[in-house]
Amino acid sequence: xxxxxxxxxxxxxxxxxxxxxxxxxxxxxxxxxxxxxxxxxxxxxxxxxxxxxxxxxxxxxxxxxxxxxxxxxxxxxxxxxxxxxxxxxxxxxxxxxxxxxxxxxxxxxxxxxxxxxxxxxxxxxxxxxxxxxxxxxxxxxxxxxxxxxxxxxxxxxxxxxxxxxxxxxxxxxxxxxxxxxxxxxxxxx
Amino acid sequence: xxxxxxxxxxxxxxxxxxxxxxxxxxxxxxxxxxxxxxxxxxxxxxxxxxxxxxxxxxxxxxxxxxxxxxxxxxxxxxxxxxxxxxxxxxxxxxxxxxxxxxxxxxxxxxxxxxxxxxxxxxxxxxxxxxxxxxxxxxxxxxxxxxxxxxxxxxxxxxxxxxxxxxxxxxxxxxxxxxxxxxxxxxxxxxxxxxxxxxxxxxxxxxxxxxxxxxxxxxxxxxxxxxxxxxxxxxxxxxxxxxxxxxxxxxxxxxxxxxxxxxxxxxxxxxxxxxxxxxxxxxxxxxxxxxxxxxxxxxxxxxxxxxxxxxxxxxxxxxxxxxxxxxxxxxxxxxxxxxxxxxxxxxxxxxxxxxxxxxxxxxxxxxxxxxxxxxxxxxxxxxxxxxxxxxxxxxxxxxxxxxxxxxxxxxxxxxxxxx
Amino acid sequence: xxxxxxxxxxxxxxxxxxxxxxxxxxxxxxxxxxxxxxxxxxxxxxxxxxxxxxxxxxxxxxxxxxxxxxxxxxxxxxxxxxxxxxxxxxxxxxxxxxxxxxxxxxxxxxxxxxxxxxxxxxxxxxxxxxxxxxxxxxxxxxxxxxxxxxxxxxxxxxxxxxxxxxxxxxxxxxxxxxxxxxxxxxxxxxxxxxxxxxxxxxxxxxxxxxxxxxxxxxxxxxxxxxxxxxxxxxxxxxxxxxxxxxxxxxxxxxxxxxxxxxxxxx
Numbered sequence: 001x002x003x004x005x006x007x008x009x010x011x012x013x014x015x016x017x018x019x020x021x022x023x024x025x026x027x028x029x030x031x032x033x034x035x036x037x038x039x040x041x042x043x044x045x046x047x048x049x050x051x052x053x054x055x056x057x058x059x060x061x062x063x064x065x066x067x068x069x070x071x072x073x074x075x076x077x078x079x080x081x082x083x084x085x086x087x088x089x090x091x092x093x094x095x096x097x098x099x100x101x102x103x104x105x106x107x108x109x110x111x112x113x114x115x116x117x118x119x120x121x122x123x124x125x126x127x128x129x130x131x132x133x134x135x136x137x138x139x140x141x142x143x144x145x146x147x148x149x150x151x152x153x154x155x156x157x158x159x160x161x162x163x164x165x166x167x168x169x170x171x172x173x174x175x176x177x178x179x180x181x182x183x184x185x186x187x188x189x
Numbered sequence: 190x191x192x193x194x195x196x197x198x199x200x201x202x203x204x205x206x207x208x209x210x211x212x213x214x215x216x217x218x219x220x221x222x223x224x225x226x227x228x229x230x231x232x233x234x235x236x237x238x239x240x241x242x243x244x245x246x247x248x249x250x251x252x253x254x255x256x257x258x259x260x261x262x263x264x265x266x267x268x269x270x271x272x273x274x275x276x277x278x279x280x281x282x283x284x285x286x287x288x289x290x291x292x293x294x295x296x297x298x299x300x301x302x303x304x305x306x307x308x309x310x311x312x313x314x315x316x317x318x319x320x321x322x323x324x325x326x327x328x329x330x331x332x333x334x335x336x337x338x339x340x341x342x343x344x345x346x347x348x349x350x351x352x353x354x355x356x357x358x359x360x361x362x363x364x365x366x367x368x369x370x371x372x373x374x375x376x377x378x379x380x381x382x383x384x385x386x387x388x389x390x391x392x393x394x395x396x397x398x399x400x401x402x403x404x405x406x407x408x409x410x411x412x413x414x415x416x417x418x419x420x421x422x423x424x425x426x427x428x429x430x431x432x433x434x435x436x437x438x439x440x441x442x443x444x445x446x447x448x449x450x451x452x453x454x455x456x457x458x459x460x461x462x463x464x465x466x467x468x469x470x471x472x473x474x475x476x477x478x479x480x481x482x483x484x485x486x487x488x489x490x491x492x493x494x495x496x497x498x499x500x501x502x503x504x505x506x507x508x509x510x511x512x513x514x515x516x517x518x519x520x521x522x523x524x525x526x527x528x529x530x531x532x533x534x535x536x537x538x539x540x541x542x543x544x545x546x547x548x549x550x551x552x553x554x555x556x557x558x559x560x561x562x563x564x565x566x567x568x569x570x571x572x573x574x575x576x577x578x579x580x581x582x583x584x585x586x587x588x589x590x591x592x593x594x595x596x597x598x599x600x601x602x603x604x605x606x607x
Numbered sequence: 608x609x610x611x612x613x614x615x616x617x618x619x620x621x622x623x624x625x626x627x628x629x630x631x632x633x634x635x636x637x638x639x640x641x642x643x644x645x646x647x648x649x650x651x652x653x654x655x656x657x658x659x660x661x662x663x664x665x666x667x668x669x670x671x672x673x674x675x676x677x678x679x680x681x682x683x684x685x686x687x688x689x690x691x692x693x694x695x696x697x698x699x700x701x702x703x704x705x706x707x708x709x710x711x712x713x714x715x716x717x718x719x720x721x722x723x724x725x726x727x728x729x730x731x732x733x734x735x736x737x738x739x740x741x742x743x744x745x746x747x748x749x750x751x752x753x754x755x756x757x758x759x760x761x762x763x764x765x766x767x768x769x770x771x772x773x774x775x776x777x778x779x780x781x782x783x784x785x786x787x788x789x790x791x792x793x794x795x796x797x798x799x800x801x802x803x804x805x806x807x808x809x810x811x812x813x814x815x816x817x818x819x820x821x822x823x824x825x826x827x828x829x830x831x832x833x834x835x836x837x838x839x840x841x842x843x844x845x846x847x848x849x850x851x852x853x854x855x856x857x858x859x860x861x862x863x864x865x866x867x868x869x870x871x872x873x
Contacts, residue, residue, distance in 0.1 A: 015864035016428075019435070022857050029853075033277035037252055041274040046679035046728035227872060269675045269754070272839070279839040280846070424872055432868050436861040443854045450847025451647050454758060462759035462836075463751075472795075 048189050054120060055184035062136045064125060067176065067188050071125035071133050073149075074186070077160060082118050084147060085111040085161035093172075094164050100175035109172055114161045122178050122186065123162045127151040129169035134158060149173070195222045219405055224423035225430050226411035228597050232302040233409065234437035235295050241438055242292040243397060247390050249285040250334075257337065259383035261376035264339035265464040283453040289331050290456040291445045293479035296324060304510075305531055307519030308410040314511035316407075319400040321507045326393045328480065333386035335477060339379060340461030345474045347374045347382070353487075356497040373467065413596055414520025415589055422593035473548050481545030482538050486569070488549055489562035499566065506573045513573055515581030523587040530576045537568040632782070632797040637762035638769040640826065644833055647848075650841050651834050656687035658813055659831025662824050666810050667753060670745060670801075672733035675754035676835050679727040685841035686834060691727075698725035701732050746787045748800035755836045757829070764829040769793040771825035774803035 040048070050067055054074055057063055062075035077085075090096055090108050097106065098113035107113045115121050125133050134149035134156070143150030144157035146165045151158075156167030163172040178188040196214040198204040207214055256275050258267040271278035300320070303309055309317035336347045351368050355361040370377030408417060417423055424430075448455055456478060460471045476484050483500050490496035506513075521528040544562035551558040590596040643652040660681075663673065678698035681689045689697065702722035707713055714720055725732070733752075735741035742749050757763040773793040784790045788798035806828075809819045817823060834840070 012864075012867050015860065015867055019432075019857070019860045019864050022853075022860055023435075026853055026857060033280050034248065034252060036276040037278060037281060038255070039276055041256075041270070041276060041278075042679060042683065043270060043274040043677065043728065046677065046726075051726070266675070273675065273677070273680065279843065283843075428868050429872060432861065432865045436858065436865045439854060439858045439861050443851065443858060446847065446850050446854060450843055450850060453843070459759050459761055462755040 049187060050189060051181065051185060051187045053185050057120075059119070060139070065188075067124070072176065072188060073121070073123045073125045073136065073162075073173075075121045075123075075136065077119055077121055081147060081160035082111070085114075085159060085163075088159065088161075088163075094166075095171045097172070098175070099172045101177040102175065102179075109161075109163055111161045114163070114172075114175060116178070116180065120186075121160075121162060122175065122188065124174040124176050126174070127153065127156055127169055128164065128171035128173065129154055129156050129167070134173070194218050219401075219426075220431070221425065221427045223405065223426040224408065224417070224420065225426045226409055226417055226422060226593050227424045227429070228411050228413060228593050229409060229430065229433075230412050231437060232298065232305075233411075234434050235299040235302065237434035238295045238438050238441050239292070239299060240397065241441075242288060242295055243390065243394060246285060246288050246292060247394070249281050249288065250387070250390065252281050253285055254387060257383075259337070259380050261339060261379050261465070264337065264379060268338045280449070283449045287445065287448045287453060287456060289334065290448075290477070290479065291441075292327065293331070293477075295441070296327060297479070300324065301535060304534075305521045306410055306412055307414050307514070307516070307521070309511045310514060310516075310519050311511070312407045313403075313410060316400060316403045317511055318508055319396055319403060321504075323393055323396050323400060324507070325504060326389055326396065330386060330389040330393065331477065331479070333382040333389070336374075336379065336382045337386060338461055339465045341463045341465055341469075341471050342458045342461040342474070344374060344465035344467065345470055346476055347378065349474055350476075351378075353497050353500075356494045358494070375467075410519060411593060412520060412522060413590060413593060414518060414523070415593065418592050419594065421598075475546060478542065478546070481543075482541035482569075483545075485541040485543075485545035485562040486566045488545070489559050489566055503566075503569060506570070510573060510577070513577045515578050516584065516586070517581075518586040518589065523589055524580075524584055525587065526584045527576075527580050530572060530580060533568065534572045537565040537572070540565040541569070632795075634795045634797070635769075635773075635792045637765035637793065638772065640765055640768050642764055642826075642830060642833065644764075644830070644840060647844060649844070651685070651687075652830060653688040654815060654817075655827050655830040656834055657689070658811075658815070658817060658823075659827035659829070659834075660687055661811050661813070662806070662828040663753070663831055666806055666824075667828065668731070668734060670734060670741075670750040670805075672735075672750075672752045673731035673754050673835060674733055674752050675730065676838075677728065677730045678725060680838050683838065686838055687831070695727060698727055698729060701725040701729070703729050703732055704736075745800065748787075750801070753832055753835065757833045758836045764833040766793065767832055768825045768829040770799070770801075771806050771828070772822055 048068055050065065052065055052074065054063075054076070057074060057076045059076050059078045060081075062073055065072040065074060088111070090110055093109055096109050098109045100107060100113055102116065103113055111118070127134050129151065130153060132151050132153035134151040135143050136149055137143040137147050144166070146157050146159035148158040148160045148162060148165075150156070151167070151169065154168050156169035157165050158169075158173055159165050161172075162175075164170070176188050178186050181187050194214055194217075196207070196211075196217040198207045198213070203213060206212070253271065256267060256271045256278060258264055268282070271282050273279075275281075303317060303320070332346075332350060336343045351365055351374060354368060355365040357364060366372060368378070369375065370381060408423075411417075458475060475481070483503060486503055487496045487500040490499050516524060516527065518524055521531050540561055544558045544565065547553065547558045549559065592599075643649055643655065663671075678694055678701075680686055681694040681697060682691050701724070703725045705713070705721040705723040708721060712721065720736070733741075735744060738749060751759075757767060760766045762769070770791060770793050773791050774789065776790075776792050778784070778790045782790070782797060784798050788800055789803045790797060791799040791801075791803070806821060806824055808821050808824075810824060811819055813819055837843075
């Protein structure tokens with residue numbers, strides 16, 4: 001009799017553990033849809049990659065697109081702006097890394113590492129300090145000392161390569177993943 | 190909650206908490222050691238199932254509200270984007286939509302069980318009344334919720350139901366306008382219905398708390414309808430009823446899941462996949478199945494005000510049942526006459542539901558459905574206002590067993606009272 | 608149950624006729640046609656979806672919108688199985704009303720609405736700019752949006768199939784078809800606003816060599832519209848199977864535990 005009672009106890013314990021374990025697995029699996037529903041929807045993902053025609057952008061001109069909810073700067077640089085950006089010694093920069101999603105994380109912030117084609121700069125227009133949108137410099141309205149962008153929130157200044165030169169921003173303007181579909185058409189994201 | 194607590198805090202931490210917030214004690218006494226009659230059958234598992242349903246509706250509802258837009262111009266599209274674009278949105282919406290039907294299915298079983306075993310009788314009147322209140326709140330919540338997808342049936346269902354209030358003499362028209370926030374069901378109505386649809390479930394949860402609290406004072410009724418007399422009559426809630434409730438809940442979820450995954454639109458109406466159009470009324474306006482019996486009553490009366498009164502009275506009557514029943518015996522197991530009238534009542538409710546789903550002028554098997562609905566409505570009222578008081582007085586109940594323990598464990602003759 | 612007719616004229620007609628007439632011209636039961644997506648394990652036939660898409664695009668889309676279906680759905684799992692490049696090309700083939708241009712214009716000098724090529728995030732553009740234009744172009748009747756047509760009608764895809772193949776049934780001699788309507792006994796009231804020439808044999812040329820009979824075209828487009836209404840059906844059924852299996856296993860374990868625990872109590 002004692003043996004059967006003991007077995008019965010073991011079997012009961014096993015059933016407790018089994019129902020608890022299987023129930024827990026089910027609950028965990030059921031939880032996932034409730035978590036995943038807060039991730040970007042298929043509609044948001046369909047907009048995560050955009051294509052744009054850049055042929056009409058004149059040298060010295062910047063157009064602002066919207067990409068993943070952020071401003072996207074597409075700037076066709078003049079020869080002067082490019083050579084200015086190239087002449088900077090990377091070791092003197094506050095942020096010596098390229099911050100370019102098309103290159104390895106440790107790529108140095110040379111001007112060549114900031115753009116796929118030197119004349120066309122594609123940057124996420126979000127100041128790396130606290131997320132404001134920097135203002136682009138034009139010949140009539142220079143923004144800061146470096147000919148690139150000035151963030152009016154806290155005075156971060158970027159050069160013609162979008163690299164941080166002065167002010168509180170810790171990093172260069174981010175270069176998004178992008179590629180050229182043709183000479184005049186880019187795909188971002 | 191009732192009687193002396195058997196909670197015995199073991200660790201220092203448990204003692205510390207117990208002296209400050211005796212929540213573990215409350216849980217221990219209500220779901221752990223709570224003495225529960227040992228003879229509860231399958232129909233007593235629906236209380237737990239209903240708690241589960243409420244939880245599921247609140248959880249999925251909160252998620253849907255993250256994606257839904259309560260605006261007459263955008264609501265329909267936002268529901269479609271939930272179905273198509275939101276990750277698992279289709280699953281969550283199908284659970285919510287079918288969950289409403291499952292909730293009502295369970296609540297009807299729960300209520301019929303209460304009626305059959307006399308669970309509304311002293312000292313459980315307040316449990317019953319709180320239960321009817323929950324049922325009423327559920328109907329309001331379901332009605333508001335059905336409007337939200339802003340399909341044709343949403344819109345016209347809302348129009349028809351809110352127009353019921355216009356039957357009230359003198360102020361009825363003003364009440365309807367006040368409910369709409371406009372001169373017809375529109376954007377303002379949709380917004381307030383969304384707000385109330387979000388609010389009411391939490392009020393339901395509060396009343397459920399009171400319902401359970403009230404249950405834990407006298408303890409559960411049971412299929413024999415006799416009082417618990419000795420500890421022999423009961424078993425601790427855990428593990429006996431936790432495991433039993435869990436098993437039947439699992440079967441219920443299986444049934445629920447079959448609809449969600451294999452026939453998600455079974456309880457729905459195709460017209461609700463057509464965007465609301467205030468200029469075109471669908472040929473047949475049908476409420477959700479769980480409201481059909483009342484709808485049938487409403488339509489069976491040719492007079493507008495009388496129809497509304499009859500329908501409202503059918504629900505008000507439910508509150509009064511504890512005092513309409515004159516029987517000394519609770520359970521229909523020992524009431525041979527009442528048992529037959531009870532099943533007649535179930536048939537009347539099903540017939541009313543069937544009639545409510547037909548068009549007004551429908552004739553089935555050579556019988557005009559409106560007359561079936563009238564007879565069933567009369568039976569509904571007669572059941573509560575005549576049968577329940579009279580049968581209690583004239584009926585000779587069968588002999589009650591001496592105790593639950595004797596019935597379950599003891600001599601088999603008593604067990605055969607079934 | 609009789610179903611709503613979103614055609615204002617016909618609904619008005621029905622409301623004004625007696626119950627007798629409405630009963631008399633109640634729509635016939637849908638044709639008994641089978642589809643691959645039926646049953647608990649049914650899936651969409653990819654080739655039929657692609658052919659059905661072609662029928663929608665080349666025939667139905669002249670009058671009917673597909674407002675809730677986005678181009679990105681075309682290459683999602685459980686759909687017609689177009690590649691992303693194909694879906695992009697399909698989207699780019701549609702003209703979408705453009706956002707205001709740099710000068711803030713929505714119309715060109717001739718007053719024509721400016722457009723841009725569609726992208727994956729766009730939905731199928733409606734053939735008409737608004738409901739009034741759609742009615743004006745269709746003799747006062749509104750061609751319903753087809754995104755959820757199989758869910759919004761009793762009979763679903765079979766209903767769509769029956770309507771499309773039901774124009775040439777013998778008309779009872781005493782039935783008068785109102786002007787501007789066409790006889791179709793599968794439609795409530797028997798008089799439909801959609802012309803009986805809407806879908807003919809060889810209305811499309813299938814690239815996979817399938818013969819484009821009316822039945823074939825109707826079957827394909829009904830499949831496509833079923834998918835348009837329920838793009839997550841395959842996910843739903845396959846997830847359902849795992850959920851049901853799981854619940855059966857859990858029920859079994861709980862039943863064993865229940866029996867074990869209650870054994871001592873009786």
